[in-house]
Amino acid sequence: MERELLLLGLLQKEEMHGYQLHEFIDSFMQTCVDLKKSTAYYLLEKMAKEGYVTRTEEREGNRPPRRVYHLTAAGEECFLALLRQNLASYLPATFAGDTGLTFLDNLPASEAVSLLEQRRAQLAEAVAAIERAPLHTGTLQFMIEHQQVHLQSELAWLDSVIARLSNEE
Amino acid sequence: MERELLLLGLLQKEEMHGYQLHEFIDSFMQTCVDLKKSTAYYLLEKMAKEGYVTRTEEREGNRPPRRVYHLTAAGEECFLALLRQNLASYLPATFAGDTGLTFLDNLPASEAVSLLEQRRAQLAEAVAAIERAPLHTGTLQFMIEHQQVHLQSELAWLDSVIARLSNEE
DNA sequence: CACTGAATAGTCAAATCTGACTATTCAGAA
């Protein structure tokens, strides 16, 4: 549901064509949501069928025609309903990385530690990247702040795991 | 990839039939991974085709026949490769709940706060549930501990968001 | 005994998602 919410929300601010939506998501929200281009088109198509958005063909100069998506009244209503539903519920996140930890004892502790140190390096890079993120105005800031809090908590925890495994050796 | 890793890892400890796998995941790992029954069967089938597991039909007494899945040597190898890959990489989590926060300003602050308080209640329940989780032995403990750390960090952050929104009113 | 509900064990069509691919326009380099 939250991908639809995202698309509707962006269209609600201003009408956009597919590429614009995709660019926005990729450049401002890449750390927080994962929405592929083809998925975006698929969802826009679906929501067009459901009457939440309409498409108009436009061409500017000689460029290939663009399909500009507009929110309809029904889409606006749907947006608000999804928004309320999203805000009111806690959707647990799952962590792909936890599966590996479950089978840690199938490797020698020293190897496990060195693998987890590679993981740590990537996580540290993600922390650094989010710290570098320009201060965004408005509510986008919440998302970034959440990501910061989360990544820092992840890093501290991973460090404690590595420390314990190192002691066991 | 991590769903395959999980299934291979469980089979590596002991051969199992589909239902057993599903039960184990549902009862011990429900907070950390999300693997539906039908997905598990699909993946087992696929891995059978790839030669990582074999199926044998068994029947005990008069019960309907069971398909017991065994890990092959190739499966063992694949398991270790996936395990190393999983441990060595940080896979970022995405938070569906962040999308709603991005569009917070489309609702009156007071409504937003009351919706987020519902979210908070669910999150608090998740925290309580994970605290109640029996101490697991071995490496399953890491997953549970991670979930605890994560949920507590989530709760603290959500509280700070709610507090700030309440002050704005 | 006949019936019911829970545990057991899956199947399948439909919904969803993705990677790989195709095209056009344009600015600048050769």
Add this chain to the structure above:
DNA sequence: TTCTGAATAGTCAGATTTGACTATTCAGTG
């Protein structure tokens, strides 16, 4: 001017995931 690479704008077949559905066995109840 021709070529190249980046930006623009999508399409589509195939992979993945899921919800809803089907069956059998068994323990206990009336």
